[in-house]
Amino acid sequence: SxxxxxxxxxxxxxxxxxxxxxxxxxxxxxxxxxxxxxxxxxxxxxxxxxxxxxxxxxxxxxxxxxxxxxxxxxxxxxxGSGPGVIYDSLGLNGASAATLVYSQNEAHWAAQLRGVRPSLVVLNYGTNESGFDRYVATTYREDVRKMIQRVKRALPGTPVLVMSPMDRGVRESAGEIGTVPALPGLVKIQREVALEEGCAFFNTFASMGGAGTMGKWYSIQPRLVSADFIHPLPAGGRIVANLLERSLMRGYNLYKLRLLRGAEIAEARP
Known part of the structure; x- marks a missing residue:
């Protein structure tokens, strides 16, 4: 039990x-x-x-x-029936776009998504893939596309947000903490495919400061990231969450403003 x-x-x-x-x-x-x-x-x-x-x-x-x-x-x-958000997370250790494309039964996955009836699907992958330069440079683009298309086939008309990975730090030869080489290109691929497939895109990597951010987060006190330069500590996680929330709300407010202006134009017409 x-x-x-x-x-x-x-x-x-x-x-x-x-x-x-x-x-x-x-x-x-x-x-x-x-x-x-x-x-x-x-x-x-x-x-x-x-x-x-x-x-x-x-x-x-x-x-x-x-x-x-x-x-x-x-x-x-x-x-409950009151206001609020129901958040479902499918967080698998070592997961990647390829996990959703090749390791899941598509019919079962689609049935589960339809049963939940989400108002928004957020696809937040890329950190694990960023350690494989050749994969990112060759087949990653199509895996991202297939991942998005699987969700869209299961949930026609449901908004999809592709959320890029955070910065991923690596200890460089001189001892400084830099960014894994494939990450900027991976984020660029995600953005291009997301827009081609009609999805929203949030650039977590750029929003948190871009290349070298994890080095800065590890060097300050108290630290914002763990010793692997990948997983944020609670305070770092809150920073990323706030960045995403502000971006979502800014987009929502702009959407409401467009509706308001459209209504005003309609009323002004003879």
Whole structure:
């Protein structure tokens, strides 16, 4: 079983993403130790399943329990009807554009995306690929294109934002911390393909300061990046998050301004 402690208010329902198929089992949801719902996961054919359970007001201790047989759960979310954002992250160690293109079952991936019904898909890859100069210079462009096209086939009409990797530092021969050579070219490829495929693009690398940023982040006190010059520490992560949020909100405000100006022009016409 898996236990969850809910903090704050507004959790009205629990959504369980799971696998249905032959030989499935039985799982239940308990709140404060009492069972409130159960579902059989067995079916004649393998397929993704989504189970929504209404939570009683004030629920705090929630437990997902396997009652019988094999049960495979992909994710759990707690949601409400108030304002806010539901953020789903597929963060795999060592993941790359090629992971999405060659290592995932496209039909299953598409079904999962459609089940979530996202308002925006953010593709944030590139750090792992930046260590392979030849790959970036040869086949990377087409892998990025295939990755985007997979998402677009699954979710026609859904906005896609390609978010470039951060700077990636490397210790150079003179002892200074520079940037891995392939990274600027990789970011350029991402931008070109994103725009060709009708996606938005956020240049994380340039927004945080460009080449040499991780060296600066490691040298200052307190440090903003770990000793691998790749993974930001919490304070560094907040900087990147704020840069993205400000860019998104600036674009949103410009969009609202265009709508307003369009309405004013329409009203002014005789």
């Amino acid at each position: 898996t236990e969850f402690t809910l903090r704050g208010r507004g959790h009205e329902r629990m959504v369980v993403h799971y696998a249905r198929g032959p030989g499935g089992g039985l799982m239940s949801v308990e709140v404060e130790g009492e069972e409130i719902a159960a579902v059989e996961t067995g079916s004649e054919v393998a397929a993704p399943g989504w189970w929504t359970v209404a939570l009683p007001g004030g629920a705090r201790e929630v437990e997902l329990v396997v009652k019988r047989g094999p049960v495979r759960v992909f994710a759990v979310s707690f949601e």
